[in-house]
Amino acid sequence: SSSQLSSLPLQILFYVNGIYYIFYFLATLAMIVYKSQVFSYPDDFLAPDLAVLFLMAMLEVPRLYLGCKGNLREEEAALGLSLGLTVGSVVLSVYLLAWQTYVLWADVVLTAVLLCAYGLESGLKVTAIAAFVS
Amino acid sequence: PADTRGAAQVGAYSAPAPVTDVARLCVCDLLVAQCDVNCCCDPDCSPEEFSLFTACSVPVVTGDSHLCRQKAAVYSLDVEANPPERIFQLTDQVNPSIFCIHATNYKQALHLRSPEMPTPENFDGLLNEFGSAAFNAEPESWNMDTDAPDPPGANETQRYEYGVPIQTEDAFLRLPSPVVSSWCSDANPAGFLVNQATKCIRSVSVEKCESIQALNMLFYINSSILAVPKSSQLVNISVQSTVVQSLDGMRTSLKGADVLRLPVILDELCLNVVLGVSYHITYTDTGEIIEAAAAFVLGAITKEALSIQQSFQISFAQVDTEPVPLSGNPGYVVGLPVRAGFSPPGYPFPTECLFAALALSTNKHRQLSILQSTPTQDCLAAQGARAPVLFGYNMISGCKLRITAAMKCQPLAQTLLDVLKGQSFPEYVASFGNSQAQDVRDWVPITHLQISEQRISNTLQSSCQIPVSFGIEVKWTKYGSLVNPQARIVNVTATLTTTTLKQLPSGRERTIPITSSVVFTDISSPAEPGYKAWPTINIKLPFDFFYPFV
Numbered sequence: 001s002s003s004q005l006s007s008l009p010l011q012i013l014f015y016v017n018g019i020y021y022i023f024y025f026l027a028t029l030a031m032i033v034y035k036s037q038v039f040s041y042p043d044d045f046l047a048p049d050l051a052v053l054f055l056m057a058m059l060e061v062p063r064l065y066l067g068c069k070g071n072l073r074e075e076e077a078a079l080g081l082s083l084g085l086t087v088g089s090v091v092l093s094v095y096l097l098a099w100q101t102y103v104l105w106a107d108v109v110l111t112a113v114l115l116c117a118y119g120l121e122s123g124l125k126v127t128a129i130a131a132f133v134s
Numbered sequence: 135p136a137d138t139r140g141a142a143q144v145g146a147y148s149a150p151a152p153v154t155d156v157a158r159l160c161v162c163d164l165l166v167a168q169c170d171v172n173c174c175c176d177p178d179c180s181p182e183e184f185s186l187f188t189a190c191s192v193p194v195v196t197g198d199s200h201l202c203r204q205k206a207a208v209y210s211l212d213v214e215a216n217p218p219e220r221i222f223q224l225t226d227q228v229n230p231s232i233f234c235i236h237a238t239n240y241k242q243a244l245h246l247r248s249p250e251m252p253t254p255e256n257f258d259g260l261l262n263e264f265g266s267a268a269f270n271a272e273p274e275s276w277n278m279d280t281d282a283p284d285p286p287g288a289n290e291t292q293r294y295e296y297g298v299p300i301q302t303e304d305a306f307l308r309l310p311s312p313v314v315s316s317w318c319s320d321a322n323p324a325g326f327l328v329n330q331a332t333k334c335i336r337s338v339s340v341e342k343c344e345s346i347q348a349l350n351m352l353f354y355i356n357s358s359i360l361a362v363p364k365s366s367q368l369v370n371i372s373v374q375s376t377v378v379q380s381l382d383g384m385r386t387s388l389k390g391a392d393v394l395r396l397p398v399i400l401d402e403l404c405l406n407v408v409l410g411v412s413y414h415i416t417y418t419d420t421g422e423i424i425e426a427a428a429a430f431v432l433g434a435i436t437k438e439a440l441s442i443q444q445s446f447q448i449s450f451a452q453v454d455t456e457p458v459p460l461s462g463n464p465g466y467v468v469g470l471p472v473r474a475g476f477s478p479p480g481y482p483f484p485t486e487c488l489f490a491a492l493a494l495s496t497n498k499h500r501q502l503s504i505l506q507s508t509p510t511q512d513c514l515a516a517q518g519a520r521a522p523v524l525f526g527y528n529m530i531s532g533c534k535l536r537i538t539a540a541m542k543c544q545p546l547a548q549t550l551l552d553v554l555k556g557q558s559f560p561e562y563v564a565s566f567g568n569s570q571a572q573d574v575r576d577w578v579p580i581t582h583l584q585i586s587e588q589r590i591s592n593t594l595q596s597s598c599q600i601p602v603s604f605g606i607e608v609k610w611t612k613y614g615s616l617v618n619p620q621a622r623i624v625n626v627t628a629t630l631t632t633t634t635l636k637q638l639p640s641g642r643e644r645t646i647p648i649t650s651s652v653v654f655t656d657i658s659s660p661a662e663p664g665y666k667a668w669p670t671i672n673i674k675l676p677f678d679f680f681y682p683f684v
Contacts (some may be wrong), residue, residue, distance in 0.1 A: 031233070034233070038200075039200075039235075039243060040240075040242065040243060045240055098237075099239055100239065101238065101239055101240045101243070102235055102238050102240070102243065103235070103236045103237040103238065103239075104232075104233050104234065104235060104236060105202050105231075105232055105233065105234050105236050106232045106233055107236070108236050109232075
């Protein structure tokens with residue numbers, strides 16, 4: 001065991017999460033466009049769904065950056081902040097999973113995978129913070 | 135859901151809740167308490183009736199097909215079993231697509247929304263949201279605002295086009311017509327080249343008859359028509375003819391038509407009240423109006439009259455033309471008047487201008503016409519109202535004749551003949567709808583038959599017969615191609631039925647019905663399809679084919 005406390009699985013997960021999130025964002029945006037063409041999607045139902053998606057995208061960037069930085073520099077503050085932002089992302093993705101205007105089966109699959117990734121990440125972050133403070 | 139909440143509030147006014155359960159939804163069940171044929175979901179059908187079905191008209195009832203998972207009601211007929219029976223299954227239908235709707239949080243996505251039922255509380259809100267005027271009395275486009283800038287293209291010469299309201303000095307040429315109810319509305323404009331005839335009711339009173347504008351001749355002719363829209367060239371409306379109608383309906387044409395007669399109160403009557411206006415507009419082929427004439431029918435109203443019926447008409451004619459309305463081209467069109475005419479004196483000696491004088495006028499008294507029943511149903515009081523015979527429409531009309539002992543037979547017979555046949559009964563009927571006067575063979579002579587009701591042995595030849603029934607039978611045939619047959623009149627027979635007038639003891643009177651009828655009979659023979667001859671193959675070798683051997 002080396003003196004390196006940074007978690008390698010967490011770093012790998014951040015990397016994978018970043019790529020997956022780009023794909024998830026584009027796929028969900030495309031599906032919202034598809035839904036608005038095929039189904040009846042009035043503007044006051046479309047606006048909240050798009051707002052949540054873009055908000056989640058805006059949260060994702062600092063979340064991953066802080067997570068990477070905190071993990072590599074072994075700073076628990078940054079990692080803790082990233083954990084807090086993860087909670088926000090989880091809430092938003094639960095909205096997209098359950099309270100969207102139209103929830104397609106593809107939505108369910110993609111968001112479930114994202115939530116699993118967030119859950120695993122949160123677990124690993126907690127372990128890493130515990131390792132850093134002790 | 136909003137509909138059930140509304141239902142709870144309103145009670146008896148609520149709309150029925152929408153049925154969304156697929157097991158209870160049956161779209162082919164149209165007859166109440168009766169079995170619909172081949173409707174497998176109909177609850178009114180008994181097993182015996184199911185055994186008579188051949189197939190299920192509605193095999194599957196499902197909700198929206200985009201849903202990932204939904205219940206489906208499947209109806210089928212088991213024809214193997216004896217007797218055939220209906221099978222009903224409630225299954226789960228799965229949409230395998232990855233883009234199927236798993237869930238939705240938007241209620242109206244998959245169901246139509248029940249409309250809000252009006253209640254005393256929400257009525258004002260609904261009226262503001264959905265209520266608006268049904269008709270615009272004066273649309274903005276008719277605003278004669280000269281300050282408004284001219285639309286592009288106004289530099290081109292303006293002209294009237296079909297349907298454009300005819301403009302006059304102050305607004306537009308009005309043709310009062312009934313709007314919504316039968317009361318006259320003066321806001322109906324006359325459209326260019328739109329022949330219109332309207333009748334409406336106007337409320338009147340003898341005291342105010344001089345002040346009601348719409349009863350005054352001037353109201354209809356005082357503003358001149360613009361020859362071309364938005365121009366300053368004016369065309370005055372001239373009075374072509376004036377007909378005065380008396381209180382009992384008798385009409386007389388007045389000489390000196392250009393004298394304006396204004397309503398005047400005389401002895402509890404108001405005279406010179408406008409009962410009808412007929413405009414006749416002459417136009418050129420460049421869309422310019424060059425002449426306008428109006429023919430008036432003036433009448434009188436009594437003190438008791440609270441409303442009168444006014445009739446208005448407008449017709450257009452191109453300058454230098456004499457329009458003759460055709461009743462079909464070439465075959466008669468159902469509903470158009472049967473054209474008839476007379477031959478000039480000197481027939482049957484053939485001359486070139488034989489039928490040139492055939493009367494083709496549009497005057498309805500010269501067309502083939504039958505007696506028109508009047509409300510009083512009294513033959514002797516009939517004003518000579520005739521209805522034109524329209525092709526294809528069988529008509530029957532009549533009146534009642536009150537015979538008293540004092541009536542003499544011969545004048546009575548003559549009067550009845552006039553009543554039944556009209557003033558000028560034509561001699562020829564056009565065979566085609568567009569028959570021209572010059573084509574001799576296109577006109578069918580009317581055959582007259584006279585039959586007597588009594589048996590000959592009972593009556594003396596010299597006793598007087600009065601006509602009681604006049605029937606016109608028009609035999610027509612389909613003519614021309616199989617896919618577009620044209621109606622052609624082949625034979626017209628007018629049958630006059632007479633009966634003996636029995637002398638009545640004095641003081642007694644009898645009522646006999648007089649009838650007149652028109653019947654159209656189709657005597658087309660079955661069509662024979664004709665085939666063109668087979669094409670012949672015509673092969674010839676060129677004459678120098680065998681050069682140099684030949």
